[in-house]
Amino acid sequence: MSERASVSREDEQDEQPVETGAESVAKALENAGVEHLFGVQGGAIMPVYDALYEHENITNITMAHEQGAAHAADAYGIVTGKPGVCLATSGPGATNLITGIADANMDSDPLLALTGQVPTNFVGNDAFQETDTIGITQPITKNNIFAENPDTVGDDIGTAWALANTGRQGPTLVDLPKDVTQGETDSQPGAPQTPDTYDPPERADDVAVQAAAETLANAERPTILAGGGVIKAEASDELRQFAREYEIPVVTTMPGTGSFPETDPLSLGIAGMHGTGYGNLAVSNCDVLLGIGTRFDDRLTGDVETFAPDAELVHVDIDPAEISKNIEADYPLVGDAAAVIEQLYETMPRPPNSDEWVEQCETWKEEYPLDYEMPEDEPLKPQYIVERFDDVTPEDTIVAAGVGQHQMWAWQYWTWTQPRTWVTSHGLGTMGYAVPAAIGAKIAAPDQEVVAFDGDGSFLMTAQGLSVAVRENLDLTIVVLNNEAVGMVRQWQDGFYEGRRMASEYPWIPEFDKLAEAFGAQGLRVEEYENVEDTIAEAREYDGPSVIDAIIDPGENVYPMVPSGGDNAQFALNEQHLEDI
Template sequence: MSERASVPKEERTDEEQAETETVDGVATGAESVVAGLQNAGVEHLFGVQGGAIMPVYDALYEHEEMDHITMAHEQGAAHAADAYGIVRGKPGVCLATSGPGATNLITGLADANMDSDPVIALTGQVPTDFVGNDAFQETDTIGVTQPVTKYNKFAESSDTVGDSIGEAWALANEGRQGPTLVDLPKDVTQSETDVAPGLPETPDTYNPPTEADQVIVQEAADALANAERPAILAGGGVIKGEACEELRAFAREYEIPVVTTMPGTGSFPEDDELSLGIAGMHGTGYGNLTISNSDVLLGIGTRFDDRLTGGIDTFAPDADIIHVDIDPAEISKNVEADYPLIGDAAVVIEQLDEALTQSPPAGEWREQCQTWKEEYPLDYEMPEDEPLKPQYVVEKYDEVTDDDCIVAAGVGQHQMWAWQYWTWKKPRTWVTSHGLGTMGYAVPAAIGAKVAAPDQEVVAFDGDGSFLMTAQGLSVAVREGLNITIVVLNNEAVGMVRQWQDGFYEGRRMASEYPWIPEFDKLAEAFGAQGLRLEDPDEVEETIQQAREYEGPTVIDAIIDPTENVYPMVPSGGDNARFALNEEHLDQL
């Protein structure tokens, strides 16, 4: 440190204090880490304390402008940061100590990596001289996380660590978003420095594409202009790329039907006449028929993953594929692109708009799509003498909430029911685990979403199996006074596994049913939350209202029909045009 900086603050003149303010702010590597977060405009952090990360927490002590939410488990910290990033559109931050703290983040980082969600993880590490010696709580965090992060870095110097934080933030945020990690050895965060970090910047070598090749754009536009059965498939990249307004304007201008993927849900309003709902294994029948019968398919920001496509050979078999994506690695990775358009989603949509000279001659096609919509509606039966149906609970909750209500979900049957029976009208309101399919996501995600958007209503739909994995997060919601509701659609089973066992394993229900589970309403009360039990269909609206009026977290233990399954359904690797609407249909596929 400089000689002046070592003078006690109270003994310095005003001029000296002004000159050394920046130096004081980064007297150690840990304080440089915090300064890097400040430069990035970070407002909230989710983490769990521990020995190796303690210097960073100590540096945060004086920074009340950054709100730290202490989570009950590091996996929850990663999921909360992930959900925060989804809702805000900018990176969420999670912290953990070395060893088990860092490894507990892995599931959340892998989840964010699959879904291209912006997250920054800061992990403590043993002192540099101890690395490789199997020190207490040591693990090779860089090696372990490299496959599931967009970028990770081992901090080597207190002089550069703050800029590493800025670089990690910028890389998580720019181009194709994703998780990044900086590993922070304790000697680096404790060492002195007088170097203040700059603003977040990506490396000079990082130049994600913006505009697509104009020649290919024109060829794609010509194909669309002449299409008799055009369709748009809107993926998560539409939302990540802030291209929802461009998508809506484009689809309406040229009257092209729109189907959304699960990550793309909310990018196009489902109450629009052009909306054909959702696609894939549990997508709408009419959405899947639209894709399967199209002659030109414009896919924007989608990975064309297996849950969407089913069998590649039968996916949109007659369509020319226009694929828009910011990541060249996604082009033709799964589905061969006839017109590869590499660039920013919003910019490429505008390029296509400028290149199009006419609307496609697709009047009869739009009528056909509407006919499919009428023939294959999402539907279920709820006889008076049968148990509560999960679809009814979702529908009733949707009816009483505003369009900007944020819905989080775990993974399983409950996730599909929430996705199918909620009417999605706005982006960044559907928060769930898509690619990795992580059970236990809902509770910490609801926390992260509420912190990100305190003025928006947040409800999480969870399953009993999924809820049991991260229920300890209730302690965080109670402590922080978060007004969220968690609806556990309780069928006393790992329902999706049980459904597959019934459908494809001759009903051998191995390890998918629970002979005993807790009473989740009582468990919620033990945590200090409001607990409600729901069994009678006549009490659904009253129970929902009671949850919404309560100032704080509520758990609704909704005891649903254990025989209810998720339909429509396309068997794994199957033809999306041959979907089952019930168990009898499934047996015939």
């Protein structure tokens, strides 16, 4: 088609009148700039899909399972910063989205879910494939809407998209009864906009900022804790400028990974249960902690009574409900992270006198490095595989991960330098996240390399997503760190349940390289150190999805480790340390 013909057709599409509620839905998605959808067809959502047939600028990715659709859309939102969109039919289609919606809600990821519903006059009658989608999703969405009228359904979509994208991001849902989407209308939906009553704060109170800045300037042991809110607010540049100007060490949470480059001398890596020893020591010994965009969850804090015990807390968050929810804030700064960091930057009267503190942090980095042993008589270590991938891939490579030991090894042993490159399930801890997330990430950023680290247990939950990666010819690599167990459960059983390995090990497991080949992907297998680099090269050179079945040491554990509810300053570096705590 010529460029002129293409433009003409687009103009005709723009001018085409809306005739049904479903067409209004499609038009509203177009108005929002939506380019990709992730979904599974079905009876109640079919009118929407039918309307999308004429919208060639919106590409649908048909997923293998609705949970995968939600995770793919979630990852799309993480990488782009704008809501990913997933679709499902009523009943089981909608309920299969629940895990992904709950995951996005815990991590404040922008997501719009569209669910089909039985006709309005059937609602409440236990009709075929009916479920109370609004009632089920109300606790796990930022907002949900039951569409009631073909004339307003398009604006319902616009409202939901805008709410998912504005302020503290999160998932929204619109439930679409079939009579509403099939109903007649000539009402054209407008551009997405939030309700007039929704007014999230941008700048923090100037008096509070002044007091916080004075406290930071007077600190002798200041530390910044950068959370996921830094990345959500596109505030990584402001964070880097502020930390470097005032020479304040930076620790990141798991969702905040990449907001501050780990190659910077001021970086202390990651904090929490499996954070670096030096990062946890910095948080535990600082006298002023500047927490930005973090909700201070239990996997970060351990025992709240021992978390940053000597520190005055400056807490920056766009959601006032997070202030003092878990850790009492001495200086609450409610506002957008980028705007508030800029306020602090401009208000700081002087840099803190923290040279000795920075030197102490450097000493801790030397004393407690992330490290692992590679005895010749033991199987392949997973950390080595992560490091070798990190060595050969570009800095902007996107890393997806499921949940478990493999997730922690990927988090610990990758060198993070850029935001929106770490795509995983944080708060909900959803196994099976990696494969659909890698798909969503690759669709979102086709020019960036995508590597997914998964565990054998996690991979078995959503391996059917390989069919989508093959069908869409997505050039990505999935590395299954295979220890024939649900490894993190096994580690906890060994550490806290006297080694009773109940339901955590697999007596039999598929050969994942052959399974990949059955799906049409490239399947590879590696068991020896001498083959790791060649296997990685082969996977990366392949034009399409590759799966590496990496047979790793089944006894390898994740360290450092702070026992659940423990003191972050009392971290274990090995099994003996764990027994002594």
